Amino acid sequence: MTDAGWVLDPRTPGAEKVALLTWLMLAVAAIAFVMVLGLLALGLARRRRLPLGAERWVVGGGLVFPAVVILALSGLTVWALDADTPPAGADPALTVNVIGHQYWWEIRYQPGGGSTVSGEVVTANELVLPVDQPVQLELTSDDVVHSFWVPELGPKRDLVPGRTNHLRFTIDQAGDLRGQCAEFCGAQHARMAFLVHAVPADEFETWLANEAAPAPVPTTDSQRAGMATFQQEACSSCHAIRGVVDDPAGLLGADRNRVVIGPDLTHLAARDTLAAVTVPNDRGHLGGWIADPQSTKPGSLMPAVPLDPEQLLSLLDYLQSLR
């Protein structure tokens, strides 16, 4: 888990412009506010006549001053928005589809030509991104409207069902960031967060190659029993583990309508957190989350699956082996 964000701690060139703009606007506002307070103090003191007459003050302070500020801000708006607009023809090194679901984030990497990994890589709730490389996010939703927001990365963007929105940025500093759904999306809007791990490019490639691989083969009896539990019980009707359960509930229809209910668990143990950054990903929290999802994240759409203790322990062994 990581600290909350700070809009004025930008990590992309675009966000840097926004932060600069913010400081500038705050400075102008502070000056104007002091002037207003000054006039107000004069108003509460004894009566006096304003030089040039009140009307000129009204026109000067109420019309000319805001008009100048507005003109300047309009120019700055175009300047700052510019960073947000992808340059024509420039292909991003990496395209990532982010798909909103009620209370979690589905993440699908589409590696570009420069990557050693080919084909789609699927994960959830934790977005690992390379620094100093242009990244394009393609955002949509599977159910209701959500919004993608990482304060340090600049603009937020809505995930609207039936449309695809784009967000393009280049992170210039390695580090972990926290993002959260910013559009009210139902019961657990409050616990629909995600993490962004910005890492050097070579580290990213290593990570991506690992994610692209099928799930590790279980090595112990307990892990094998856990895998069997996963396959036999309700887990496998919502969650995919590539190489084990590729098509939960047989929902990938012939018309290629992609139906995803729960997060892909192929490399679950490689993630830091569970349930969209609700709890840390350790054995205790994982067990609690599976045994009683509603106490970890009330309102979550994950049902409690009745498992006897041995099943649960072996399942934990198996899931924790999915690195």
Next chain:
Amino acid sequence: MTAGTGAAPLTTDRTALAEARAPDLGPTDRPSMGPLAGRSLAWWGMVMAITTEAMIFALLLFAWFYLWTKADRWPPPGDPLTDLGPFTIGRTVLLLGSSLPVQLAERRVKAGDRRGMLAWLALGWAMAAVFLGGHVDETIRMWSELRPSTDAYGSLVYLITNLHALHLIIGLLFLAFVFGRGLQGRYTGDGEGHLGHGDVTVTVLYWHFVDAVWVAVFSSLYLAPHFGGPGGG
């Protein structure tokens, strides 16, 4: 009047008004104090009501064209075009034509002609009733191919045409109300209970509005999809 300061109110009658206007308007005639000049309160109220109603229809048609531009084809594949046959055109002509007799009814009542007013009202009412019958018939025929729940196209076709029909029914009720009072002679006599003809004027205004809305609905829902428009046909 000026309680609190103890000053006695200045008692004047018409001259006060003339004086009141003087500084603002310059030397002018004494203000008119004859029978109501300009429109009645109800007329103004109806104009405002029509404005807000027109916004509703405008926004619905905005929704129509907005979804049209988002769609690959409009109407969507499998959905029927609205019927632009002679029957629809005929009933459109009837509805728009009904504005004329209704207008004439207002003219007759102003002339104090009760029979003339009733006759024109009845004609206008009948023409609109035929239009409404045509709407019901069209809806029944369309039902097997298109429903409000088929897709957004179906939803809007039914919403817009039926919202217009609802306004038309309200207009028919207004006309019937005016007809009933006209029958009692309350617009044309001059005895106790005489009402002037404000009701008729306001009803006629509303009637023209319902007709005008149909022009917009007809152009957008019937004509435009037949002749392409945004998003292709």
Next chain:
Amino acid sequence: MTTPAVAGPTVLAPAAAPRRRAASGARGDHQALHDAWEDRPGLGGWIRTVDHKRIGVRYAVTALTFLLIGGLEALALRTQLAVPDNDLLGHDAYNQLMTMHGTTMLLWFNTPMFAAFGNYLIPLQIGARDMAFPRLNALSYWIFLLSGLFVYTSFAVGEAPDGGWFAYTPLTSSVYSPGRNLDFWAIGITFLGISTTVGGINFIVTILRMRAPGMSLARLPIFGWTILTMSFMIIFALPAVTLAGALLEADRALGMHLFDPNGLGDPLLYQHLFWIWGHPEVYIVFIPATGIISTIIPTFARRPLAAHNLVIASVVATGFISFGLWVHHMFAAGLPFLVASFFSAASLVIAIPSGIQVLAWLTTLVEGRRPRLDPPLLFALGFIVTFVLGGFTGVMVAVVPFDQAITDSYFVVAHFHYVLIGGSVMPIMAGLYFWFPKVTGKATHPWLGRAAFAAIFVGFHVTFFPQHILGLMGMPRRVYTYGSDLGWDWLNLLSSIGAFVLAAGFVMVAVDLVLSWWRGDPAPDDPWGGETLEWALPSPPPPYNFAAAPVVTSPRPLWGEPEAGDGSAGDADGDSGGHGDVARATGHPAWDPVRVPVPTIERYEGEVLDEPPHGHHRAVLTSVLDATDVHVVTMPGPSTWPLALAAGVLALSTGVLLRSGLVVGLASAWIAWSFYRWHREAT
């Protein structure tokens, strides 16, 4: 003749003996008028009344009750958020209370509160005896009340709306919100829309046709201008939200697909419709608030409003521009660059008319007499400070890149509470204290109102200032809880503490007003030395308001013009009347206004205006622009049918809620019948 016969005192009117409506003195003067206009005693008279003053008070009491309810909801929310990982409320209760807090405050408190002020004050300020459509006025109120009861029934059945106050689809579709929660919301706002629309139409026609002889539009008091602008905005903007609610309900109840991306609909269509109303709505509750401030500040400063005509132009301009801003709520929804830039520019431009007004108030204060710090002025000053800060953040959120960074965060929560509480609720409090003596004939407590102001002002800023920072720290709005590891703890705790201080302030206002009304000291008829016609009437005013038609020759009918013969008041450029000229000519301020009596017309075409024929409600109509062409008409009197019709609309709404065609049919028939009976009993 209009020559001021007697110059009244320039400062506070002497404490005249209180006048009571039932007192024989007032009654004896105009017995026939009293008989014609006074409601019958008892429940029947109470239900049937069409008296704009009684309806206005009713509006105020009901709207303030909704303020109380919305405030309690807010306290529950702030208590839940006071500490991290709190499970006091849980997500279900929180989301319902959060939704109903916003919906109640904006729709059932703030907008109707200005209907209350408008209802009570507009006829008095324009010298009329009632609204243009007295029965529609009663209907507006009953629908407002019943729609509020309808929506709040949802709590009783445990299904309060929970989709946020703007109820975005598809979250609010029947797929993701299968309960009746959102049905209550969608039907409720459509239901309420009738009330607001009818009220708006009524204000427009009243202001256009019922002004006192001689009160040309240029002489319409500034509060009247703001209500007129608000009403035009209502009739143009409200259909959008009515349609949004109705179409949402059509999707839910009839299986339509207007907003369903899987059925060729588009969720963004809903957002467009909602904000086409939603943005003007912010100004619908702000513009009349500025009208209150523009009335109070000159009265306390004893100087006519500076740049009077420029302020009126600003009010009207704000109304127009506000229709060009709605997309600024959708900057994060993924819009083309040009669209975003256009709406950004429009959102910035609206700062200009606001700036003009702020400067006009400030310069009026500077050039006016040192004002007495009574509650109306304190709240007005609190308004200026708070609204200016909200205006600055408003300019910031109009800048697209900044908006995209902080929209839907607590920064925005802070911003709109600055604008709504600072920009609208504080002026409402100012207005309540300003006109309370007129409405009740009683004075408020000498210091309780000042203490209340202090609590509200301090509590407000302690509550909402930290929320700016929380937003910059990444706290999204509408979260029912947050983790303790995020660094949001102490700012949230501070904000919650502030909320209780703020609430205490409102409780003090309530206690002050209730106790003062019950057993306060009598107030003089004109305690502040006001400039508009209502201050020429006894407190409370008699049921017929004006026994004779006042004749108006100035935008400030009770303030004399120091320069004889200068008739350019309100018609010249910015300067208000001849006062500025006097000041400049003599080199020292000479604005202390002189109270003048109002000339009246007492007879018209043989009818003595205080002896109405047949005991009818007789009122004066004038022409739209220059208020000449006097005409006396009979207005509709008291009636049961407005309530009957409103009850029919309640039944209709319930029928839709229960998906019962039978109830819908019966209710429609009842509505038609009530309407018919209403018109049969014309007077």
